[in-house]
Amino acid sequence: MRPPRTWTCWAAAGLAGGLLIVGCSTETKQRWLHVFFTGVDGTNALSASLPTAVVTNVVAVTAAVPAAPVVYMHPLYAERKCDACHLTGQSEQLRATGSALCLECHQKLIANAKFIHAPIRDGRCDQCHEAHKSTERFHLTHRAQELCLSCHTQVEMAKVNAHASLGTAECLSCHDAHRSDQKGLVKSVK
Numbered sequence: 001m002r003p004p005r006t007w008t009c010w011a012a013a014g015l016a017g018g019l020l021i022v023g024c025s026t027e028t029k030q031r032w033l034h035v036f037f038t039g040v041d042g043t044n045a046l047s048a049s050l051p052t053a054v055v056t057n058v059v060a061v062t063a064a065v066p067a068a069p070v071v072y073m074h075p076l077y078a079e080r081k082c083d084a085c086h087l088t089g090q091s092e093q094l095r096a097t098g099s100a101l102c103l104e105c106h107q108k109l110i111a112n113a114k115f116i117h118a119p120i121r122d123g124r125c126d127q128c129h130e131a132h133k134s135t136e137r138f139h140l141t142h143r144a145q146e147l148c149l150s151c152h153t154q155v156e157m158a159k160v161n162a163h164a165s166l167g168t169a170e171c172l173s174c175h176d177a178h179r180s181d182q183k184g185l186v187k188s189v190k
């Protein structure tokens with residue numbers, strides 16, 4: 001009762017094909033994760049298996065590329081606890097929308113505050129923070145000072161009495177980005 005030869009052959013081909021698909025998707029996934037976590041495509045690693053002459057060229061090309069910048073990540077993203085914010089580890093869908101998601105864990109940030117910065121009141125953490133990562137500390141969308149000045153113009157700020165000698169002073173040296181118990185989001189002296 002041996003199965004016909006063709007059947008065995010197809011089964012083997014099927015198995016090989018299956019392995020191939022698994023092999024491919026794992027590699028793609030790893031490459032994807034690599035890009036995801038370092039922002040650098042791992043394809044240059046291939047140069048190790050290229051002939052020397054070609055490697056020289058590759059080196060010449062990559063030498064002109066500036067060093068990869070530091071990447072700041074949300075700790076849970078870095079720990080790959082994707083389901084802390086997404087419905088499942090595989091889903092793009094979020095467990096909650098807007099700042100409701102963020103405030104599930106970060107209530108302390110604004111709890112009992114007398115004054116809350118307007119964008120936060122409006123539920124827009126994303127106006128200043130990337131959800132996953134960025135090249136700015138606290139995974140901000142832009143450098144903090146640029147962020148402040150993208151909504152509050154230098155010209156308008158110069159008109160504020162308290163800013164008489166503002167110059168290029170860091171906004172955050174006097175203001176809190178999120179909340180304060182003092183008027184004008186002035187940092188509370190603790």
Ligand code: HEC
Pocket residue numbers: 074076077080081082083084085086092094131132
């Ligand atoms: C701190 C919460 C948080 C964690 C942890 C997190 N995500 Fe997200 N993710 C978000 C938010 C918020 C968005 C929507 C971002 C937007 O619309 O700009 C998002 C969007 C996405 C998207 C849609 C495409 C994109 O980048 O906008 C993918 C894919 C994704 N996340 C994958 C992941 C994976 C994989 C992990 C784990 C390694 C992860 N996320 C961890 C909050 C999180």
Ligand code: HEC
Pocket residue numbers: 072073074075076084085101102103104105106125126129130131137138139
């Ligand atoms: C499931 C809980 C959880 C959710 C949801 C969450 N965070 Fe966090 N977040 C943490 C923990 C835990 C830390 C690390 C401890 C800390 O700094 O409080 C952290 C740290 C941070 C930090 C500081 C990172 C650093 O470099 O020190 C920022 C900024 C931040 N979260 C923003 C967000 C934003 C924006 C969202 C919504 C997109 C969000 N978080 C959603 C748990 C969460």
Ligand code: HEC
Pocket residue numbers: 099102103106109117119120124125126127128129138140144147172177178
């Ligand atoms: C107007 C811009 C802005 C918005 C909107 C904003 N943040 Fe921030 N956030 C900042 C800046 C700037 C820093 C860095 C503060 C510093 O350097 O002192 C920061 C730092 C943080 C930190 C880490 C340091 C800390 O103070 O604990 C957390 C956590 C955080 N933000 C969470 C959030 C969450 C959650 C939201 C939405 C509810 C949010 N932020 C909305 C600008 C913003």
Ligand code: HEC
Pocket residue numbers: 115117118119127128144147148149150151152171172175176177183184185186
């Ligand atoms: C996405 C736009 C946006 C960004 C980014 C932003 N702000 Fe604001 N900010 C606002 C709005 C809107 C108001 C409310 C203005 C009003 O009521 O006239 C406000 C109000 C303020 C106030 C006055 C609060 C009060 O109670 O009088 C201060 C101080 C302030 N922001 C500081 C900052 C600082 C510091 C930064 C950078 C960390 C910053 N803002 C970034 C939109 C922004």
Ligand code: HEC
Pocket residue numbers: 148149152157160162163166169170171172173174175183184185186
């Ligand atoms: C030397 C400390 C200091 C610095 C630096 C500073 N501020 Fe202020 N700012 C103040 C004080 C004090 C007030 C007045 C608070 C009040 O209403 O009593 C104020 C008020 C404001 C207001 C409310 C203006 C209004 O019309 O009521 C905004 C918005 C603001 N600052 C944004 C900024 C931004 C953006 C930066 C950075 C470019 C900045 N501040 C830098 C101290 C400072």
